[in-house]
Amino acid sequence: MIDASSISVQSTALAFARHGHAVLPLTWPIRVNGRAVCSCRKAADCISGAKHPLGRLVPNGLLSASTDPAVIRRWFADEPQANLGVVTNRLVVLDVDPRHDGDSSLAALEHAHNFPPTWRVMTGGGGEHVIFKCPEGVEIASSQARDNPLLGPGIDIRARDGYIVAPPSRHLTANRYAWSVDHHPAEIPLAELPVWLAKRLASPPRQIDPPRLPQPYQNWLKLTREPVTEYADLACARFGGYLVRHLDPAVALDVLFWWNEHVCRPPLEASEVHRIWRRIVHRHAERIMAKEAHDA
Ligand SMILES: [Zn+2]
Numbered sequence: 001m002i003d004a005s006s007i008s009v010q011s012t013a014l015a016f017a018r019h020g021h022a023v024l025p026l027t028w029p030i031r032v033n034g035r036a037v038c039s040c041r042k043a044a045d046c047i048s049g050a051k052h053p054l055g056r057l058v059p060n061g062l063l064s065a066s067t068d069p070a071v072i073r074r075w076f077a078d079e080p081q082a083n084l085g086v087v088t089n090r091l092v093v094l095d096v097d098p099r100h101d102g103d104s105s106l107a108a109l110e111h112a113h114n115f116p117p118t119w120r121v122m123t124g125g126g127g128e129h130v131i132f133k134c135p136e137g138v139e140i141a142s143s144q145a146r147d148n149p150l151l152g153p154g155i156d157i158r159a160r161d162g163y164i165v166a167p168p169s170r171h172l173t174a175n176r177y178a179w180s181v182d183h184h185p186a187e188i189p190l191a192e193l194p195v196w197l198a199k200r201l202a203s204p205p206r207q208i209d210p211p212r213l214p215q216p217y218q219n220w221l222k223l224t225r226e227p228v229t230e231y232a233d234l235a236c237a238r239f240g241g242y243l244v245r246h247l248d249p250a251v252a253l254d255v256l257f258w259w260n261e262h263v264c265r266p267p268l269e270a271s272e273v274h275r276i277w278r279r280i281v282h283r284h285a286e287r288i289m290a291k292e293a294h295d296a
Contacts, residue, residue: 010073013084014069017069021086021088022089023072023086024057024061024075024085025082025083025084026082026165027050027082027083028082036173054079054082065085083165084167085164085165085166088160092133092157093130094106094130094132097145097156101152102127104152104275105153106151113196117182117183118130119191121177121180122177124172124176125173128180129158135193139202140160140198140201142156143156143157150200150234151200227264232266236259236273244280252277252281256273
């Protein structure tokens with residue numbers, strides 16, 4: 001039996017494939033004892049609930065993804081309940097997680113930069129996907145904000161070797177992934193990744209040649225001998241991390257405020273510096289606790 005929603009999963013899949021983006025079927029939510037769990041064998045124990053490749057149809061995961069309409073029709077006829085995954089090798093998707101301040105990071109980027117209208121998806125879990133076309137010849141890697149916050153906290157990058165869950169897939173919350181109003185493929189074209197964003201995501205952090213000095217001064221020098229004119233939020237997170245590892249947190253905050261006022265051109269808002277510091281202190285405490293638990 002094929003219901004209306006599965007037809008539109010399939011038609012969305014075919015639309016992405018027509019634009020050269022490989023797709024694949026994913027697991028979906030089922031209800032067990034009144035609770036939504038992943039349709040895979042692990043059910044409630046699945047850590048990637050209702051959003052990982054459907055092994056039965058795509059045994060090699062992303063490598064099995066396809067742009068072939070016949071293959072795609074067969075998959076979604078075979079498993080009409082399946083959620084839809086879209087491979088992001090030729091896309092760059094900002095995966096915004098409000099639980100980790102991703103919405104404020106996104107707002108800051110939109111405020112500071114040219115941010116063209118493009119496709120956007122409200123994910124079933126309360127987050128948002130902002131989708132761009134990856135320009136020819138540009139290579140952007142997938143990355144997680146918690147490992148390397150390129151765009152601020154709470155924004156992961158889904159690009160090469162990654163995938164997204166696409167509308168109208170169903171989330172474990174029972175909500176569907178849905179195109180955002182005014183950002184629907186039927187209304188606007190998929191925008192190419194803006195140059196400023198491509199630069200920020202593609203280029204490695206700027207290297208400043210440090211002079212030969214005793215080790216503890218190196219980080220300080222790197223972050224104070226030249227004005228910081230771009231990516232001040234990243235520099236602040238890096239410098240703040242260094243300070244919090246070596247100083248009393250309150251002293252670290254004072255130094256961070258001083259550094260922001262005197263080194264950043266223009267300085268960040270004080271509230272932003274405070275927020276970055278709070279996050280670092282929180283993470284630092286978590287790391288210490290994890291280490292103590294591990295050593296105990
Ligand atoms: Zn699963």
